[in-house]
Amino acid sequence: MEIKKIEEPFSVCKVKDYSKVNFLDTFSFIAKTDEELSLVCLTQSVPDNTTEREDGWKAMRIQGELDFSLIGILSEISTVLAENKIGIFAISTYNTDYILVKEENYSNALKALARAGYEIV
Template sequence: MPLHLMQHPDELVVARLAPGEEPSWDVGGGVFCSVTRTTHETSIICDAHLVPETVRSAGPYVPFEVAGPLDFELVGVMHEILSPVVASRISVLSMSTFDTDWALVPVDRIDEAAGAWRRAGFIVTPTSLSAWQPPTEDS
């Protein structure tokens, strides 16, 4: 069965803060938000409009979500997702959550990325947060 990628309309950025620094703004509210802390930096991926102009950031990116949840025993999912866009020389950021994987594509390359995935046999559909809800424990 081919992987299904759902293209969300949100525009995200990756913001960089100093190690241990907490964001001074509300990072939540969008389809995707991630705060990652290392000994060298704090990185935040969130809706572009939330990040203050004074904060160093890159983007915007559009998120593509793999319809999930995915089984932790699956092997090579991220490789399968990244291969078509890498072959098309499109930069992509990848993230994993407990339920699924995400690919963040530069906003000016989303049509090319979607085309590359479709040619590779993926199902790619636009969506919105209200159009799809994650599965519940009962489903």
């Protein structure tokens, strides 16, 4: 299975509303619950109505479209990283999954996944 590196830095944020999110940007992940409005975006695109933020994330994408019947893909990747003491922030989309790790762990995460048999592209 291929994992694609995404080189841009990401931020994980809480926002007042989504009015200032740049949806034309390459990456914008939003989540709304009864308790919060969350945004994961490129650090350079964090909107000014952010109430809390954590910078310093790097991302990778599981390549290809993952069928909903596939089981355990994210679990296997998170296990490899957990065994290497690397925490993750996971995002699932309709097509695939994205795994974010803190910048200081990014290189080690990619190496651990390569050792586990994943092709890093």
